Amino acid sequence: MTKQRSRVKQARILRIFRKIHRTMGAFLFVFFFIVSVSGILLGAKKNTGSFILPETQSGQTSNFEEWKSIAVLEQIAQQTLKDSVSSSLSSDIDRMDIRKEKGIVKFLFEKHIHEIQLDGATGEVLSIGQRRSDVIENIHDGSIMDDYLGTGGYFKLIYSVGMGIALLVFTITGFWLWYGPKKLRKTGR
Known part of the structure; x- marks a missing residue:
């Protein structure tokens, strides 16, 4: 039982x-x-050919002493956004992703999904892309x-x-x- x-x-x-x-x-x-x-x-x-997340570029040097100031890089990123993407988008920066080993700074904006990557030393625009990964x-x-x-x-x-x-x-x-x-x-x- x-x-x-x-x-x-x-x-x-x-x-x-x-x-x-x-x-x-x-x-x-x-x-x-x-x-x-x-x-x-x-x-x-990272395997979608920059469709979901822009590929991280490489700058000239990882030596901070040779880099432009963050304030100068920020101005370049904001101007690039206005000139190359849209002047109607907010240029308020949400965050900066500094990749010392790659020699670049990624600028991410508050109210939209655009990203601008700059060479830390020269300020050259290396990439303008959309971070769809943030929405996902x-x-x-x-x-x-x-x-x-x-x-x-x-x-x-x-x-x-x-x-x-x-x-x-x-x-x-x-x-x-x-x-x-x-x-x-x-x-x-």
Whole structure:
């Protein structure tokens, strides 16, 4: 009788896990789809021929003593944006990515996805491109909704933690859906 109770209990647990797995899968399908597709794109961003992320160029020297000042490089980047991309775009700098070993500075702007790469020593424009990877990353981690709703990072926090918990629950229930029947067959012998 104990063996029979054990089988019944294992079968009940298996049904519960199957229901949790199925229900969560149906409820979170769209979110998992978005996270997986955006994750694939982010994983491939450096291998898309500069479509998702502009290729990092190389400057003349990595010696900072030979570089122009950051203020001068910033002016060049802002002027290049106005002259070569659009004078109507904001020239406010979001961040600068200094690649000393490559001898370049990447200028990224606040309100759009353009990037300008300059040679640190000469100020020569090495690349003007679009960082589609930033948009994809914002979709992937939920930041795009934070920006849209103005929630100050709370949507991203809830979204990221929720997706992490959902993935953990999917892993546990999925494992049990694979292992449970094996265990059930073993106890039936």
